[in-house]
Amino acid sequence: DTGVSQNPRHKITKRGQNVTFRCDPISEHNRLYWYRQTLGQGPEFLTYFQNEAQLEKSRLLSDRFSAERPKGSFSTLEIQRTEQGDSAMYLCASSAKGLAGLYNEQFFGPGTRLTVL
Amino acid sequence: AQSVTQLGSHVSVSEGALVLLRCNYSSSVPPYLFWYVQYPNQGLQLLLKYTSAATLVKGINGFEAEFKKSETSFHLTKPSAHMSDAAEYFCALTDSNYQLIWGAGTKLIIKP
Numbered sequence: 132d133t134g135v136s137q138n139p140r141h142k143i144t145k146r147g148q149n150v151t152f153r154c155d156p157i158s159e160h161n162r163l164y165w166y167r168q169t170l171g172q173g174p175e176f177l178t179y180f181q182n183e184a185q186l187e188k189s190r191l192l193s194d195r196f197s198a199e200r201p202k203g204s205f206s207t208l209e210i211q212r213t214e215q216g217d218s219a220m221y222l223c224a225s226s227a228k229g230l231a232g233l234y235n236e237q238f239f240g241p242g243t244r245l246t247v248l
Numbered sequence: 249a250q251s252v253t254q255l256g257s258h259v260s261v262s263e264g265a266l267v268l269l270r271c272n273y274s275s276s277v278p279p280y281l282f283w284y285v286q287y288p289n290q291g292l293q294l295l296l297k298y299t300s301a302a303t304l305v306k307g308i309n310g311f312e313a314e315f316k317k318s319e320t321s322f323h324l325t326k327p328s329a330h331m332s333d334a335a336e337y338f339c340a341l342t343d344s345n346y347q348l349i350w351g352a353g354t355k356l357i358i359k360p
Contacts, residue, residue: 135291164347171257173338173350174292187345222291226346236282237348239291 133157135240137223143246144213151209152243156225163206164237165198166222174222180206213247220244250275252339254351262359267311267326269354271339274320279341281322282348283313286336295337298322309333334358 136155144150156163161182166174177196178188182203195213200206210217221244224237255270273279280299284292296307303315309332313324322339339351 137291162346171353173340173353174348175350176347179347187347224292236294236297239284239293241291242289244289 135223135225135238137221137240137243139243140241141244141246143248145248146213146215148213149209149211150213150245151207152221152223152245153205153207154223154240155205156223157227157238158204160225160227160238161203162226163200164224164226165206165208166224168220168222168242169218177208177221210245213245215247218245218247250279250341250343250349252341252349252351254337254339254354256354257352258355258357260357260359261329263331264328267324267329267333267356269324269337269339269356271313271322271324271351272320273322273339273341275341277344280346281313281315282340282342283307283311283322283324284338284340285309286338286353288335292338295324329356329358331358331360 138153164179165177168174176189178198180200183200195211198208220242222242223240226237251274253272282297283295285295286292295311296305298305298315306312311326336353336355338353340348
């Protein structure tokens with residue numbers, strides 16, 4: 132399977148605990164994106180990487196959230212001191228330059244559903 | 249500022265009937281537009297995309313969409329709904345950094 136994979140698929144944690152999610156993009160896709168999606172809403176952009184560089188981070192992202200992509204391949208998203216409001220689906224996507232040199236299509240993973248008790 | 253508006257958070261059609269999901273956009277630059285589908289507890293799958301070539305775009309599962317610049321619309325249609333089409337559909341456009349700006353989604357309900 133050469134699609135985007137995310138682990139774990141589900142995570143239940145207690146408030147105040149730290150959690151880490153992993154995303155493996157499609158190989159050779161140099162852009163990687165993280166989104167958060169709550170029930171009944173569209174995805175909300177969190178951050179994205181081009182290779183190992185984190186190019187943009189949403190202003191909505193609190194300091195408790197950090198993401199890394201150390202070797203420009205897989206990425207991790209860590210949430211420290213989780214709060215009940217962090218409960219959501221966390222989606223990862225990747226993209227590559229198309230023939231026109233544009234990053235226009237994003238391929239999504241299945242998501243990690245986080246429940247904070 | 250760029251934005252996407254999807255009219256109707258829920259659309260209900262009978263099996264075999266025409267599906268029409270509406271999407272209007274606002275963009276100061278020529279947009280790239282997308283429709284994604286999301287089945288329950290799954291990620292998003294690309295249905296089709298408009299990238300300034302043909303204005304009528306055909307996608308997977310019999311869906312198509314027409315880009316109408318004068319109406320700033322990119323409505324999604326399918327001639328005959330199937331039970332397996334029940335899902336949530338998201339319209340999105342890319343900004344100048346090729347990041348996706350999303351609509352709020354439309355849940356498609358298929359009545360038997």
